[in-house]
Amino acid sequence: MSDNLIEVRNLKQYFNAGKSTEVRAIDDISFTIKRGETFGLVGESGCGKSTTGRTMIRLYDATAGQVLYNGVDVHAPKSKKENHELNRKMQMIFQDPYASLNPRMKVLDIIAEGLDIHGLVKGKTDRKQRVIDLLEIVGLNREHAERYPHEFSGGQRQRIGIARALAVDPEFIIADEPISALDVSIQAQVVNLLKELQVEKGLTYLFIAHDLSMVKYISDRIGVMYFGKLVEMAPADELYRNPMHAYTKSLLSAIPLPDPIYERSRVRHPYNPKDHQYGPDEKVEFREVAPEHFVLCSEKELAEMQATHV
Amino acid sequence: MRNENEEEKLTPEDFERVTIDAHHSERIEKPSLSFWQDAWLGLRKNKAAIVSMVVLLLVILMALIGPYLNGHAGDSQNLRHANLPPKIPGIEATGFFDGDGKLAGKTVNLYEMKKVDEYYWFGTDGLGRDLFTRLWEGTRVSLFIAFVAAAIDMVIGVAYGGISGYFGGRTDDIMQRVVEILIGIPTLIVVILMIMIMDPGITAIIVAITITGWIGMSRIVRAQTLKYKSREFVLASRTLGAKDGKIITKHLLPNMLGIIIINTMFTIPNAIFFEAFLSFIGIGLQPPAASLGTLINDGYKVMENQPYVLLFPAIVISVLMIAFNLIGDGLRDALDPKMKD
Numbered sequence: 203m204s205d206n207l208i209e210v211r212n213l214k215q216y217f218n219a220g221k222s223t224e225v226r227a228i229d230d231i232s233f234t235i236k237r238g239e240t241f242g243l244v245g246e247s248g249c250g251k252s253t254t255g256r257t258m259i260r261l262y263d264a265t266a267g268q269v270l271y272n273g274v275d276v277h278a279p280k281s282k283k284e285n286h287e288l289n290r291k292m293q294m295i296f297q298d299p300y301a302s303l304n305p306r307m308k309v310l311d312i313i314a315e316g317l318d319i320h321g322l323v324k325g326k327t328d329r330k331q332r333v334i335d336l337l338e339i340v341g342l343n344r345e346h347a348e349r350y351p352h353e354f355s356g357g358q359r360q361r362i363g364i365a366r367a368l369a370v371d372p373e374f375i376i377a378d379e380p381i382s383a384l385d386v387s388i389q390a391q392v393v394n395l396l397k398e399l400q401v402e403k404g405l406t407y408l409f410i411a412h413d414l415s416m417v418k419y420i421s422d423r424i425g426v427m428y429f430g431k432l433v434e435m436a437p438a439d440e441l442y443r444n445p446m447h448a449y450t451k452s453l454l455s456a457i458p459l460p461d462p463i464y465e466r467s468r469v470r471h472p473y474n475p476k477d478h479q480y481g482p483d484e485k486v487e488f489r490e491v492a493p494e495h496f497v498l499c500s501e502k503e504l505a506e507m508q509a510t511h512v
Numbered sequence: 513m514r515n516e517n518e519e520e521k522l523t524p525e526d527f528e529r530v531t532i533d534a535h536h537s538e539r540i541e542k543p544s545l546s547f548w549q550d551a552w553l554g555l556r557k558n559k560a561a562i563v564s565m566v567v568l569l570l571v572i573l574m575a576l577i578g579p580y581l582n583g584h585a586g587d588s589q590n591l592r593h594a595n596l597p598p599k600i601p602g603i604e605a606t607g608f609f610d611g612d613g614k615l616a617g618k619t620v621n622l623y624e625m626k627k628v629d630e631y632y633w634f635g636t637d638g639l640g641r642d643l644f645t646r647l648w649e650g651t652r653v654s655l656f657i658a659f660v661a662a663a664i665d666m667v668i669g670v671a672y673g674g675i676s677g678y679f680g681g682r683t684d685d686i687m688q689r690v691v692e693i694l695i696g697i698p699t700l701i702v703v704i705l706m707i708m709i710m711d712p713g714i715t716a717i718i719v720a721i722t723i724t725g726w727i728g729m730s731r732i733v734r735a736q737t738l739k740y741k742s743r744e745f746v747l748a749s750r751t752l753g754a755k756d757g758k759i760i761t762k763h764l765l766p767n768m769l770g771i772i773i774i775n776t777m778f779t780i781p782n783a784i785f786f787e788a789f790l791s792f793i794g795i796g797l798q799p800p801a802a803s804l805g806t807l808i809n810d811g812y813k814v815m816e817n818q819p820y821v822l823l824f825p826a827i828v829i830s831v832l833m834i835a836f837n838l839i840g841d842g843l844r845d846a847l848d849p850k851m852k853d
Contacts, residue, residue: 259751289753302744306547306766312745315762316752349544366748 207374207406208235208258213267215250215257227253229430230267232488235374240400240407242421242438244414244453250430251410252297255376258408259292271374290320293372297379299359303351309362310347313337316370336365340395357388364395368403376408381416389413393420414457418442423494426450428473432488436495446497446507449473478503551770554846561842564835571832575655578648582633587800590640598635598643598820635820637810647824650802654829657714657803658783661721665783666776668722669729676730677737678760684734691727699724704795712798717790721783729775736768770847777840781833788829804829 215228227250235241243251256262258269260276269276276288296302303312313333314323323329334344340361351359360380367375377396381389393416399405411417417424418438425435426449434447445451452473459465480486484500491497491507499507545553555561634643676687703720710716740746746763754762784804790796791805792812799806804825811822 256747261747261750286753289751292751294748294751296744296748298744302748304745304749304763304767307762308546315749315754319753319758350546353542353544363748366752370752 205237206234207237207272208241208408209268209270209273210234210254210258211268211270213254213257213269214265215253215262216265219265226430228257231427231430231432232267233425233432233435235406235408236422238400238404238406239422240409240420242417242424243408243410243427244412244417244424245427246412246453249427251412251427252378254427255294255378255408255410259294259376260288286320290316290370291373293367293370293375295360295363295367295375295377295380298383299356299363300383302363303359305351307350308347309333309337309349309351309354312351312362313347313365313369316366320370322370332369333365336369337362339368339399340365355388356384357391360384360388360392361395364392364399368399371403372405374406374408376410378410379412380409382411382413389416396420414453426453431498432496433498434496435488436492440492440495444492444495444511446491446495446511447499448477547770551843551846555842558842558845560838564838564842567831568835568839571651571828571835572655575648575652579645579652582631582642582644584630584632584642584645587641590636592640594636594638594640595814595818596632596636596640597818598633599631634824635818637821638814643807643821643824646802647807647828650804650807650825651828651832653714653797653801653803654784654787654805655832657717657721657787658780661718661725661783661787662776662779664718664722665725665729665779666772669726670733670772672726673730673733673735674737674760674764677734678741678756678764680738688734691730694724695727697724703790707790707795712795713801714797717787717796720790721786725779725783729772729779732771732775733768736771737764740764740767770843774840774844774847777836777843781836781840784829784832784836804832 210231210233212230212232213228214226214230217223217225217227229250231254233241243254245251253262257264258276264277271288271292274280274284274288276292280288303309307315310330310333313336314329317323317329317332323332330347333347337344337346342358342361342365346354346358346362351362354362360383363380380396381392384392396407396409397420400407407420409417409420421438423435423437424441425432426441426447427433428449434441434445434450436444441450442454445454448471452471455469455471458468478486478500480500484502486498486500488496488498489504491499491504492511495511497504497507632642632644634647637643637646672687672691676684702723706720706723707716710719741759741764746759749759749763787796787803788805788808791803792809794809797803797806807825808822808829811818811825815822
């Protein structure tokens with residue numbers, strides 16, 4: 203078994219394929235996620251990051267390409283048992299804590315849903331005990347089990363969502379902008395919870411976000427997406443130190459810092475895809491500029507980048 | 513002076529910093545209320561809806577026991593007792609409902625004139641049938657038709673709309689085209705055709721009302737299904753591996769139940785009214801069976817001389833319509849506050 207838990211190969215997701223309304227939400231992306239690491243996926247709204255997460259967990263059927271989990275293609279037809287097992291190992295945390303919990307169900311039943319589906323508990327007392335354990339893991343009280351979602355704050359709801367995902371003992375969690383709907387003080391709470399859980403349970407994360415500073419804090423490696431394509435992928439520190447692609451530079455230049463002196467001189471670099479001025483026969487590919495540092499570029503750009511790389 | 517005394521009582525301990533216990537801040541003081549408990553609290557505050565519910569229960573009770581209260585059968589004809597005005601024991605002394613009626617322009621007591629000892633509470637019709645008994649029998653038939661029609665509407669509408677919305681794609685396209693064709697045909701024409709094919713009667717009317725009545729419900733349910741099926745809690749359930757059946761019964765239906773109930777509450781008065789309308793224009797229930805519509809039709813013919821024949825069924829149908837609508841309004845406010853306007 204390799205140490206790559208997830209391997210995404212040439213994944214494509216086109217909506218309304220073949221029609222005039224075709225949308226290429228994901229256009230041929232490839233990346234790997236190592237066991238136990240956090241892979242951050244950033245990009246602007248509508249660039250396909252959430253679609254990537256949802257396609258990986260089979261909420262959408264991929265148009266082309268493969269997603270390998272432990273070497274098994276998740277989209278290939280499988281027996282019910284294998285599908286079931288895969289559902290248990292891959293879980294998702296959703297963006298909007300107000301939409302991700304069924305308002306008609308008690309917290310107990312929300313968290314226990316996975317336990318019921320996968321038959322992980324025997325009897326009512328065992329079920330309740332498991333839920334209470336999970337609530338305590340995410341920092342909530344046992345009394346919360348009997349309450350309804352509308353009685354909780356956004357941060358508490360998000361933690362209930364995390365407990366629901368953890369209930370089935372997953373190995374890999376896709377966190378789809380889990381903090382973007384929360385206010386800053388609660389964001390740190392949730393991110394720290396995710397980090398603790400990673401250490402405790404050896405989880406692997408795909409962390410989707412548009413907040414670059416938070417992504418840098420939690421991720422080991424980061425992929426930058428732009429209009430359905432992965433434009434740059436590198437270890438977190440390397441990406442921040444040496445952004446190569448013009449779009450990454452533009453994204454980084456947009457981060458505000460609570461430092462008035464820096465802010466006064468901060469220049470934003472808007473990104474225009476036409477600036478590349480690719481010739482008609484230039485092949486734009488994902489190339490390795492430095493070890494572990496990949497950039498979507500042409501042959502010519504590669505040489506320039508390698509020359510300037512520190 | 514009092515202020516000074518209070519100041520003296522303050523000790524350094526009073527100025528100690530209060531630290532917030534993180535565990536404490538997660539506590540929720542409010543009692544836990546389920547959606548239905550919360551809705552009931554909201555409904556209870558709506559006086560019109562509560563009064564309507566009581567009135568409606570009374571009418572339903574009367575529809576069940578009313579025909580047996582005064583010993584007259586609804587279909588027994590007695591021509592000697594024809595066209596008697598209302599006479600109610602106890603109230604007759606006040607001058608109302610004392611059996612006085614008009615005969616050839618003069619007010620006379622028809623009961624004394626015809627030597628009738630019995631009391632007909634709401635009077636009799638031209639065939640001497642007791643109108644009190646017939647009124648509640650008619651109410652019972654009307655309510656029965658309305659409830660059955662609404663229930664069938666609900667079942668077909670929810671199933672059709674649910675399937676159309678949940679499975680989407682080509683299924684949805686075909687099912688919606690069918691609905692569009694059905695809704696393009698005027699209801700009354702479909703109904704008249706149905707009644708021509710079938711024997712006029714309760715079954716024919718129920719079939720006629722339901723044959724196009726479910727469309728409104730199916731559209732609402734389809735819209736709700738489309739709204740909820742892409743919600744994140746449904747996606748979460750799917751990532752956990754839940755099957756379609758589970759998702760529909762555990763996630764979609766409980767969230768749509770409020771709107772389904774509200775819509776049904778508005779379907780019932782419409783069905784009552786539609787049945788009355790069909791009976792009134794003569795293609796509904798056939799005599800001797802009574803419904804509110806046939807009773808109103810009978811009363812309408814003798815409106816000038818015996819207004820009481822029209823009065824009581826008209827009051828009952830109005831009360832029913834108002835009560836159902838007010839309850840529907842109350843339920844809507846309680847179950848789905850966003851739909852208010």
